[in-house]
Amino acid sequence: MAESRVLPEVEAKPRFFYGYIVVGLCFLGMLIMWGLTYTYGVFFKPVSQEFGWSRAVTSGAFSLFSFLHGMLYIVTGKLNDRFGPRALTTVCGLFLGLGFLLMSFTASLWQLYFFYGVLMAIGLSGSTVPMFSTVARWFVKRRGLATAIAASGVGVGIIITPPLATWLISAYGWRFSYLYVGIAALVSLTLLAQFLKRDPSQVGQLPYGIANDGRKGTAEWQPEGFSLNEALSSRRFWILCSIFFCFASLTGLLLVHLVPYVTDLGISPEIAASIVAVIGGTSIIGRLVIGPLADRIGMKSSLLIVCVLKVATFLWLLQAREVGSFYLFAVICGFSWGGGNVLLSPVTAEAFGLKSHGVILGVVGAVSTVGSAISPLLAGYIYDTFGSYTIAFVFLAGLSGVALLLGLFLKFAPKKLVAG
DSSP states (O other): OOOEEEEEEOSSSSSSSSHHHHHHHHHOOOHHHHHHTTTTHHHHHHHHHHTOOOOOOOOHHHHHHHHHHHHHHHHHHHHHHOOOOHHHHHHHHHHHHHHHHHTTTOOOOHHOOOOIIIHHHHHHTTSSHHHHOOOOOOSSSTTHHHHHHHHHHHHHHHHHHHHHHHHHHHHHHEEEHHHHHHHHHHHHHHHHTTTTOGGGEEEEEEEETTOOOOOSSEEEEEOBOHHHHHHHHHHHHHHHHHHHHHHHHHHHHHHHHHHHHHTTTTTOOHHHHHHHHHHHHHHHHHHHHHHHHHHHHOOHHHHHHHHHHHHHHHHTTTTTOOOHHHHHHHHHHHHHHHHHHHHHHHHHHHHHHHHHHHHHHHHHHHHHHHHHHHHHHHHHHHHHHHHHHHHHHHHHHHHHHHHHHHHOOOOOOOHHHHHH
């Protein structure tokens, strides 16, 4: 049975809703965490060439990172349900910053795998699931829009950090570049974490979209929905996991191999980084369009739109060779990626409610990130074996088609079970 929350001195019309601050802080947190994560492809060639590591071996560190941070979402989702995001983001920010700092001292393969694959995975586990789950607890109405704004931080981070990392590497080398971004991550994340609040009860407010009796006093809000065990026994849970597994597989491969692939075709590293930046920019548009659209036309319809766009994205990638083709790919890819990313938390909330939203979202996120762990390693192996990414990209196109088929069979729970 869901725990009842007694809210002290709830104002009928508070002068300022603190949920807006929470959304802004989550936006900044996602910008920093994911923006820096998306520099791995920029560092990929300088690091692998210095040590003579193959692309499969270098990709393996990112695969370990993806798998571990995804598994840790189960833990951080549960911790966020219980303790809230302030302490969690502080600790994760310290680990993420430390991981970047130590990357500047990498001298052997085991250090690459430990610094990036383990320490930074612990750090990033404080991002998507805890932050999106926190936003979901602050907003019942306009949850899609609020999540879209917070998730847009990822896109802004991708616009800023790959070109910045490219410039830093060209000016100071990859080691000093890792040192600088590590300091920036550690300081900024631990600072913003201090202002995060788990839910409206901590400041005597109600979630946006829930009305009290119109007077000052106490009010009860009882989050409803499924327990984790109930969710695990439902077919819709595994359909959702499979859809987002496909999505994460596409993202993980591109994160690591898009820049090397583009530069292999003779395109400059600066242009390759700008293509990644375009993906980040259009992902913002995708989030800000698909999030509010889901509030209007429903989660399933919005999810199917994203799936169709992903199929088109990777069919186009198979024939792209010129700079203009890659920029068009980046536009479609970024829009569909941002749209899919923003739906993860509100789709989970609509399917299973808020009672155990953090841990359920954590499990869905964990299963999905197995895809982002496998696909870069698989693509690196394919390239090392065949000297081409073509087979890997065909595989991606197939996965996007599978996600579309699964989306057609997705059904949500009755509204009475998921109303916040």
